[in-house]
Amino acid sequence: MVPFDLVSPRNLRDVAESLADGRGEILAGGTDLLDRLKERIDPPARVVNIKSLKELYGITEDSGLSLGPLTTMTEVAGNDRVRHQYPALAEAALSVATPQLRNMATLGGNLCQRPRCWYFRSNDYPCLKKGGSVCYAVTGRNKYHAIFGGGPSYIVHPSDTAPALIALGAQLEIHGATGKRMLPLHDFFQGPRENLLHENRLQRDELITRVQLPPAKESTRSTFLKFREKQSLDFAISSVAVALDMDGDTVRDGRIVLGGVAPVPWSVPAAVQQLQGRRLGSAIDDAAEAAVEGARPLDENGFKVTLTRNLLRRALQQLAQGKADAR
């Protein structure tokens, strides 16, 4: 591993101070950061271990659900409230990595993990995202890259929990030097056109201190489906998170968010529009078609368009058959 200074702040003010000069990065579960420190991929000079901050742990019930950013994927996936009221999140958390890694991987880290683009992860390629001048994916191997929202970088956002949390309407509590603010998770991510170097809108002195889910409604059905090449462990080639507010069999409103296909979790309101006011079972194909409209695949990833359309179709079919009710 590259050498770094390790600091263990005792409170949130110290965290903000340790991050303020832009040379520090938070250590949570370490499953992404340690790999970057070993491989020297954009490594920080200072590592800020937040694990002694008790307020960042645990799941507490208020009108909705409040999850500490240090909650592990295992805890999220195993929590009864999450499983029964926010199934899309439980399914997403359970689909992350392996049992070992889920015991380590935190929710905050899952939202803030860096891209998996193989050029980004290799030191031989000083690409745009690392301050260089080329995106090697454009003319190189781009089977796993973006089909939406790409350019000038074509990364896909690797998080599985982000699409689920956005579909469920999550908000983030964020702390920095000047105090705290709330931000809908939907507005947290930013694409390469807005900012090439940072995948989210955290200021450099800020961290996520809470993930807040709104009260679950009886009438909401949600699910998360992920396609991966290898069943044992793999990042999503494409994933879909769906949360629908139902009036019987008819869709009132909802959110559909795609993962693994764009530099940010990709919301598709056009697909929801196809569903609104209709019986879910009769609108599935229209919604799936609308979801992939405007996709702009690269040379090697056109298959992701078909895959994503069919994955959404399958997710909607499951919800139409009342899979969520059986939970």
Add this chain to the structure above:
Amino acid sequence: MSKIHISCTINGEPQEFLCEARQSLLEVLREDLGFTGTKEGCNDGNCGACSITLDGVLVDSCLVLAVEAEGKQIVTVEGVAGPDGLHPLQQKFLEHAGLQCGICTPGFLVASKALLEANPNPTEHEVRHWLAGNLCRCTGYDKIVRAVLDAAGQEN
């Protein structure tokens, strides 16, 4: 680099060591403390050969900083066998020939032990699901899964 002093428990015995912030727990276990049963396969979280438990929680030690062992109870494969000899899992791995080159075996033993402690009677599906973080390039997994299923129930 200044060294950091760490006290922890490894396989029930108190241990102290000095390490650098940038050392992984896997590195310290193997290189400095001689617990070479814990293997390094990928060093990046993919293979599970470095599996240990930290306060009872199954983790990949290659992605844990050694300093994070402070105050913790660590169990490595060296702690799987009891005073009376092999753990039932070890015995069943032998009987079912659940290993060939053996590089993955310590990780599988530690992971299966953690599985059986949480779920003493897993189904085959559950065994496969909970061992998904351990790669084996030799056996094709079936013999490992059978060994774990056979060992289940003999735990206590």
